[in-house]
Amino acid sequence: MADLRVREFGLEFANPVVVSSGPTGFGPILAETVDMRRIGAFTCKTVTRKKREGNPPPRLVDCGYGIIASIGLQNPGIEEFVRETLPSADAFGTRLIVSIAGFCLEDFAQMASLLETVHGFDILELNLSCPNVESGLMNPSEDPRCAGSIVAEVKKHFASRPVTVKLSPESLPQDTFIRSCESSGADGFTLFNAYHGARFDINTGRPFLRRTEGAYSSPALKPIVLKKIRDARHVTDRPIIATGGASTAEDILEFILAGASLVGFGLVGMIDPEALEELPLHLERCLEARGFVSLDEYCRYLRRTAEHGR
Amino acid sequence: MESVTRSESKSMALVSVGHSGKAAPGQFYMIKCGDFPVVPRPYSVFYEDLAGGTTTFLIKARGLQTSQLVEMKPGDVLKIRGPLGSPFPSLVNAVLVAGGCGFAPLHFYARQYGYSSFFLGTETYEELAFLCLFDDLKETHGDNMVTDLFMESPVDGPLIACGPSRMLRTLSETDRKDPVYVSLESRMACGTGMCLGCPAKMKDGTILLVCKDGPVFSGRDVDWEWLT
Ligand SMILES: Cc1cc2nc3c(=O)[nH]c(=O)nc-3n(C[C@H](O)[C@H](O)[C@H](O)COP(=O)(O)OP(=O)(O)OC[C@H]3O[C@@H](n4cnc5c(N)ncnc54)[C@H](O)[C@@H]3O)c2cc1C
């Protein structure tokens, strides 16, 4: 069997498959169907300082090639999360990423301080890109300096484990955002959250979603995200969890070739947990069919070939 | 897929698959056919033949997936996940009220537990003719609302209803002493309570999920203002 292990963020992952934050919630329901030890890492749904009810329905609208979701960060708040949710996620037996979002620096500082004292997870993800909440006091997805100041504040209070920053694909210029976060201490990046999307009812003239817009997730976005990962790789050498449009084992290889260190899967886990679980197995077969004994060997070989061919 | 029976103009079909998952009336499956649309959709069980090992769904063609489903042929492959969600309670002398495809879970209920009265409203006469599977069905179609039919000749007894939200709300808010159970409709993605995409708020403020905590709820507990 091909060796899929990856070393990033100073940690070893069993394979490069990362379940992205949100579509599969906090994990216990997914763990009923999926052997979580077969996944490289699981990211918990984003939590905020206070409990949030989330948006009124409809929260979902289908688009054929994908779906627009407007959940509005429904979550129990950081304290209940740490007390009730995190202990059960710790038992998944895979790398665990905790995701947080805030409405002001103080929110981030408080949550980071609390998480610093808590065991049972490996990486902290800062969701600076949720498209689905009413505007808060800060808008880090529009202001690179604001994004940087959040990272710096979190790093002041949270030093025990790596911090990855999840950006919006619409946070432009992308290189300025990445540099601002990196110089503020980001250990890596989760690129990207979903694009904004909307759909309208041609019979009533009204938007389908109660909040009009939401996060559009679709395998059709893959080439756009691939290109942006390539661009990001030119700007940073920190780990990148490439997220957006991946759905197959072949996609993992393609994202890695574009510059990803690990690959995030959102939609797939939500609509087909079995397919998610099989990704590492298919990846092994993909590599073996091409005559490689490890993912590492494949990456080194293809990068060398690509450089020679240029 | 084992067999398909279509209505005259193919606006509705009964689609049977070679699978039995010990579903109870009110439960549903997430179904995907081929690669498109990417996200599966929920369908209530119309009937499960445990002995024959088949599960049947009632499909009304109206969009990307349902228009494919009504055209399926025996041998075509569907990906199904379920049974999911909570079933209807089994009651003595229940009054059933169905709107359109809402007939599916109530048909299963009626075959399993019986009923005292069964009301059905459909959009067209063709659909009514297709679904007229019980001799004593009280039926209406087109602009005549099934809720009006029910109000004209109200019957006592616990009520079980499935159909459009407006219909369920009207029935839940009528002044009757007996309990009202409704199967809520909602857009879904995961169907198992992970994505938080299908919320329903209760009058006490709690947010529940239609796929996991429902689709069957006590109609009097639902905060209809928030939902509709
Ligand atoms: C618990 C549960 C049980 C269900 N059971 C059944 C069942 O037994 N049988 C059944 O047939 N259905 C059932 N449904 C509903 C079914 O899941 C949906 O009808 C299905 O998702 C429709 O899928 P589609 O791809 O055909 O429609 P989609 O293409 O997703 O479209 C959905 C609807 O929106 C309309 N629409 C699309 N785009 C626009 C636009 N731009 N403007 C205006 N209108 C638009 C379509 O015409 C259609 O009416 C159930 C739902 C739930 C929650």
Ligand SMILES: Cc1cc2nc3c(=O)[nH]c(=O)nc-3n(C[C@H](O)[C@H](O)[C@H](O)COP(=O)(O)O)c2cc1C
């Ligand atoms: C239903 C749903 C909920 C999501 N919730 C979150 C969230 O809480 N936090 C977050 O950072 N991203 C969230 N996302 C975005 C995903 O993590 C991911 O970035 C996006 O879906 C793109 O990946 P995909 O193409 O593999 O789905 C959500 C996406 C969906 C579809």
Ligand code: FES
């Ligand atoms: S459809 Fe995902 S929670 Fe109900």
